[in-house]
Amino acid sequence: MKTHEVDVRTTAATMLTNFDRFGQVLGQIYEAAIDSSQWARCMEEIRGEFDANFASLIVRRGSAVDVGLIVSAGGGVPLSDNNALIFTSPFQNLPTDKLVTLGEILSESDWRDSAYYRDWCAPHGVFHVMACDIKTKSGSIYGFRLTRPENTQPFSASDRTLAERLLPHLRRALDLHEVVYRDRQISSLYSTAMAQMMVGVILIDENGAVQEINSMGKGILQMNDGLRLVGDRLEAAYGEDNRKLNRLVRQMLTSQEGSKVSLIEAISVSRPSGKVNFGVVIKAIAPDQWTEGKRRPSVAVFVRDCEAKADPIAGLAQKMFQLTPAETALVIHLANGLSLDEASEKLDIRRNTARAHLRSIYSKTGVRRQPELVRIFLNSVVMLGSGD
Secondary structure: OOHHHHHHHHHHHHHHHHHHHHHHHHHHHHHHHHOHHHHHHHHHHHHHHOOOOEEEEEEEOOOOOOOOEEEEEOOOOOOOOOOOOHHHOOOOOOOEOOOEEHHHHOOHHHHHHOHHHHHHHHHHOOOEEEEEEEEOOOOOEEEEEEEEOOOOOOOOHHHHHHHHHHHHHHHHHHHHHHHHHHHHHHHHHHHHHHHHOOEEEEEEEOOOOEEEEOHHHHHHHHHOOOEEEEOOEEEEOOHHHHHHHHHHHHHHHHHOOOOOOOOEEEEEEOOOOOOOOEEEEEEEOOOOOOOOOOOOEEEEEEEEOOOOOOOOOHHHHHHHHOOOHHHHHHHHHHHOOOOHHHHHHHHOOOHHHHHHHHHHHHHHHOOOOHHHHHHHHHOOHHHHOOOO
């Protein structure tokens, strides 16, 4: 075999190996974009690729009231997430999206004389540095840092080229991460709001299987009083209710295939305990081009438990309506369906005392009747203040 052919094959094999390694790093970057717990592993993958002793992502710089957040990888060597000296770093306020090395920032002698190097970097074995401040579409700034100890080679031109190829992917991953977690936060807020308004939400996929349940929905199903989860299917306790529930869910699924049925239906579900029936609303969720035909939420089932007790945060109620603690305790019991006499007994106070509290509450809230008081209390934003 000719030497030239061997060299070509060796070069091709090396390129393929390098390509595979680069692909592995990229894969970890995009894994981290959708799962924040993977950022440490991502930094470890990058650290190994550059033969660095540390690879770090500065998510949030510290302040007097916030220790900040730095995700670092050091091959098992710990590096404190709370760098109290970070504000003395010469790598502060870099031009965004521009990779720099230590020599472009200051001379070696100035670096050695700096308090940041002396008090932070030297004790951690950090000497050579390659850095970039990455700006996302939202305007957030993330610091990306690669370091090596003094007894190793500084970062080379090829190291810099590789890092510059990685930076656009890191930026896209951080953009994606912000969008994903913003959407998750919004979804969580909606779920919490629904729970505090005592509405259970059960999401069903295109195969009729339950996919997700909010906290109120879980509480309703755990009671096993009219509605229950059997395997991954939502069922009603009584046969007639169950047949109606299944038929409406199938209709919602069929409606997405072009059938002209209503996209929203409501039924009442009986409870073996004899309590007031559950009010159930079933609504189709329209697919988009990317999710159609894939496992996704296709039907939403909303369940209202009319007998669920309100348990708002007392402090918020006091602030909103300017009530005393005793008045707040009384109005909470009234909101939970007790009569004035029953509330007096629960609070261990005289009926005349309760009536005096009630007159004061009427005066502060501007209402004249007990049902109206309960209605404005249950409909107030106080109900959204209590967590899951």
